[in-house]
Amino acid sequence: MKIADMNWMQAEERAKADDRCILPIGSVEQHAYLSLATDMILAERVSVDAAAPLGIPVFPVLPYGLASSFARYPGTLTLSLATYIGVIRDLLDSMARSGFKRILIVNGHGGNVPATTVISEWLNDHPECSVKFHDWWRAPKTMAKVLEIDPAASHASWMENFPWTRTDDPRQPTTSKPKVDFAKLARIGAGAKRELLGDGNYHGLYQRPDSDMLAIWDVAVSETRELLEGEWF
Template sequence: MRIQDMNWGQVEARVTQDDRCVLPIGSVEQHAYLSLATDMILAERISVEAAEPTGVPVFPCLPYGMASSFAAYPGTISLKLRTYLAVIEDMLDSLHRGGFRRILIVNGHGGNSPVNPLISEWLNAHPDASVKLHDWWRAPRTWAKVMETDPAASHASWMENFPWTRLDGAPVPSFSKDRIDFAAVARVDAQRKRERIAEGNYHGVFQRPDADMLAIWQVGVEETRHEIEHGWH
């Protein structure tokens, strides 16, 4: 259930019976020929679909994350580390104040991973709570399905090209891109990163058949639902 379909009284009543919630987090950044909002679209959609049978409320996706590597691409928005951690902490505090004690953070962007130490610190200050960070696309079963489908999978490649991240009027290339030099990209600033990454795909083809993508998506939904339903103690 999307939290926007509830009022505060309904939330107050619900948390007395079920104190779980889902908080998707994403990023607005370059994804080659796909939507700049790919990470937030996927994180929120998979959260909603996974939670739907459970009735667990899903908050709107936090759209902005840490994307400094892509700062030279127009449309990318990147929060500084200190800003991002402060935002996440404030959000966790708000959820806790509202009665939620089991919080699943569904992450759609690898650059957001530095929240792990913050979660550990926050839990020390809130021993009555449990927080899980679920990187949906690289969770074990989902990643295994990706690798089974095509091991040349990366940022802005086919593995993020779903019907709901594609753009009308933005056709994708039909070739397979060679793997970028990750070490060379890591040691330079955003402008030189852009020169070395080019359109944004790290490696692999830009698109695969929808049947492949929907099969991966189904695994991702099921794995995310398992996180909602299990492993809180």
Template structure:
């Protein structure tokens, strides 16, 4: 259930029966030949599909995250850490005021994980809450399925190439890219990082059959649904 398909009074009634909700968070950043909004698209879609049978409201995805390493790729939008934490805290406060007490954050971007300490601090101030951060693409079962299909999987490679992250006017190449030097790219600025990673894929082929992608998606949705249903206390 998307929160955009509800009005305020329906939310007020809903939280009296069930105080769970889902907040997807993503990033707008380079993904080689895939959509700049890949992280946002995947986080929101997996959250909506996971929550739908349960009737749990899903807020619109927070599209912008922390992507300073990709700042020199046109189209990338990155927030500073202090800005992101402030925005995220304001969102949690608003969700709390609406009556939700169990909040699942479905994260689609590894660069957003510094919010972990903030979540802990926020729960200390709001002790009747439970907040979980779920990195859907690298959750245990989902990542196990990825590695079972092809262990050479990374940012902007085949593992993010779903029918809904592809672009009609941007054909995707089909070759195996060698693994980048992660240590070398982590110690330089965004300009030199762009030079070292080229089009943006970290390593692996750029695409795999849709049958492989649907296997991963099925596991990702099921694992996210399990997080909505269990482990709140």
């Protein structure tokens, strides 16, 4: 159930009956030959699919995150850390004020992890609330499925190449990319990162059969739904 399909009265009624909701968060950043919006597309879709049979409202995805590492790739948009902290806190305040006290944040971008510190501090001031932070793509069951299919999986590689994250660019490589030097990547700025990464894939194939991707998606949706149905306090 998307909040976008509800009016304010329906949202109020829903929160009174069931105070669970989902906020997907993502990023707009380079993903090699995949959509710049890959992280936000996947975070929102896994949220909607997981929540659908439960009737839990899903807020529109927060598209922008912390993507300074890719700032030299055109199309990448990033917030500063100070801005991001304020945005996360303001959204939590707004959801709680709307009556949603059990909040699942479904994250689609590794750079957004600082949000967990904001959540921890916010919960100290809101003991009546419970917030779960879910990195959907590297949750235990989902990542186990990824590694079962192909351990050479990384940012902008096949593991993010779903039918709904592809572009119409015909230059999709059929080869496997060697693993990047992660230690070097961590100690250089955005310009040097672009030189090191080239197209942006960290390593591995660029695409695998859709049957593999849908198998991963089924696990990801189920694992996300388990968090909605599990213990909150």
